[in-house]
Amino acid sequence: ILEDEDISLEIQLKLSARAKEGFIKAQDVVEIVASPEIQTRLAAAGIQKRNIKERTARDWLQKFKWRYSKRKNGMYIDGHEREDVVEYRKGFVKRFLTQYNPRMHTWDKVGNETRPSTYVLPTPNGARSCRLILITHDESTFYLNDQRKTHWIHESQKNEPQPKGDGASVMISDFLTSEWGLLKSRDGTREARVVFKVGKNRDGYFDNSDILRQVDLAIDLFEDQAGPYVQGLFLFDNAPSHQKRHPNARSARHMPKNPKLNGVHHKEGLRMRPGVLPNGGIQSVYFPDDHPEYPGWFKGMQQILKER
Numbered sequence: 001i002l003e004d005e006d007i008s009l010e011i012q013l014k015l016s017a018r019a020k021e022g023f024i025k026a027q028d029v030v031e032i033v034a035s036p037e038i039q040t041r042l043a044a045a046g047i048q049k050r051n052i053k054e055r056t057a058r059d060w061l062q063k064f065k066w067r068y069s070k071r072k073n074g075m076y077i078d079g080h081e082r083e084d085v086v087e088y089r090k091g092f093v094k095r096f097l098t099q100y101n102p103r104m105h106t107w108d109k110v111g112n113e114t115r116p117s118t119y120v121l122p123t124p125n126g127a128r129s130c131r132l133i134l135i136t137h138d139e140s141t142f143y144l145n146d147q148r149k150t151h152w153i154h155e156s157q158k159n160e161p162q163p164k165g166d167g168a169s170v171m172i173s174d175f176l177t178s179e180w181g182l183l184k185s186r187d188g189t190r191e192a193r194v195v196f197k198v199g200k201n202r203d204g205y206f207d208n209s210d211i212l213r214q215v216d217l218a219i220d221l222f223e224d225q226a227g228p229y230v231q232g233l234f235l236f237d238n239a240p241s242h243q244k245r246h247p248n249a250r251s252a253r254h255m256p257k258n259p260k261l262n263g264v265h266h267k268e269g270l271r272m273r274p275g276v277l278p279n280g281g282i283q284s285v286y287f288p289d290d291h292p293e294y295p296g297w298f299k300g301m302q303q304i305l306k307e308r
Contacts, residue, residue: 001033001050001052002060004045006041007041007042007045010041011029011032012064015032018032026054026055026061028057029060029061030052030053030057033051033052033057100233102121102122103121103130103131103132104131104133104134104178105131131229131231132231132233133179133222133232134177134178134235135175135176135178135183135232135233135235136175136176136234137174137175137234137235137237138174139172139174139239140172141171141198142169143167144168144169145165145167146166168197168202169197169198170195170196170198171195171196171206172193172196173196173206174193174194175192177232180225183218183221184225185221185224186224186225190221191221192217192218194214207244208241208242208244211236211241218234219232246273248270248272249272250272250273250275250285252301255285255298255300255301256301257300257301257302259287259294259297259298259300259303260297260300261297261298271286272286272298277307277308278308284299285298285304286299287299
C-alpha cells in the first residue's frame with residue numbers, strides 16, 4: 001500500500017489532522033486505512049489486501065517518522081512574524097551590521113582576529129569614532145535537585161527516597177565581553193556577577209531594580225577595564241524581570257470591576273495616571289472629590305469602559 005505515494009501521502013495527511021485534535025495511536029492508522037475513502041482508492045489501484053492490523057500500523061508510524069516518546073518543550077513564539085516585529089528586527093540587524101560591527105574587533109572560530117592590523121575605524125562626519133566592545137548579559141538558574149539522574153548503581157545498593165520537586169534555586173546573573181570574557185575590574189578584585197538566592201524567604205525575586213544596580217556596577221567595571229576612546233554596547237534579552245512600569249501607570253490587572261475607596265495598585269500608594277479617550281480627551285480613572293456618592297474613589301473597570 002505504501003508503495004503508492006499518493007495513497008501514502010493521503011494517509012499521512014489524515015493522520016496529521018487527527019494529531020491536531022489530540023493524541024494518536026496505532027489504531028488510528030487502522031481506522032484511516034479502513035475508511036471508505038481510502039478503501040475506494042485501494043480498490044481503484046488494484047490492491048487486493050486492503051486492511052492492516054495494529055502491528056503493521058506501528059511499523060507504518062515508524063516509516064512516517066512518528067516516534068513514541070514524551071513531548072519536548074519548544075520555544076514560545078508569540079507574534080514573531082508580525083509586520084511591525086519583522087521591521088524592528090530588520091532594522092536592528094541593519095543597524096548592527098552597518099553602525100556597530102565596523103567599530104568592533106572580530107575573531108574567527110579559533111580566536112584569530114579577522115580584521116587586518118591596518119584596519120582603521122570609520123569616522124562618520126569626520127568625527128573620531130570610539131571602538132565598541134560587545135557586552136552581553138546572561139542569567140542562569142540552578143536547582144538543588146537538578147543533578148544527573150542516570151548513573152552507575154551497584155546491585156547491592158538499596159533504593160532510597162528521592163527528593164520531590166526541583167528544590168531551592170540560585171540564579172547567576174553575569175556579563176560577558178567579546179574581548180575579556182567575564183566582566184571584571186582591571187586588577188580582578190571586583191566582578192559584575194551577582195549570585196541571587198531566589199525565594200520568598202531568601203533574597204526575594206530578581207527584578208528591574210536588581211538589574212539596574214548590577215548594570216551600574218558593570219559600567220564602572222567596564223570603564224576601569226576599557227580606558228579612553230572605547231564604548232560598551234550592552235545587549236539584554238527582553239525578559240519580564242528586566243521591565244518596569246512607572247509607579248502610577250494604569251494596570252488593568254489591578255482594576256476592580258466596581259468603585260473602590262483606595263484604588264491604588266502600587267505599594268507607595270500612588271494614584272493611577274489619567275487615560276486618553278478615543279476622541280483625544282483626558283479620562284480620569286477616579287471620581288471627582290465632590291462626587292455625591294464616591295468622592296475621590298476609583299471608578300472601577302465597568303464605569304471606565306462605559307465612558308469610553
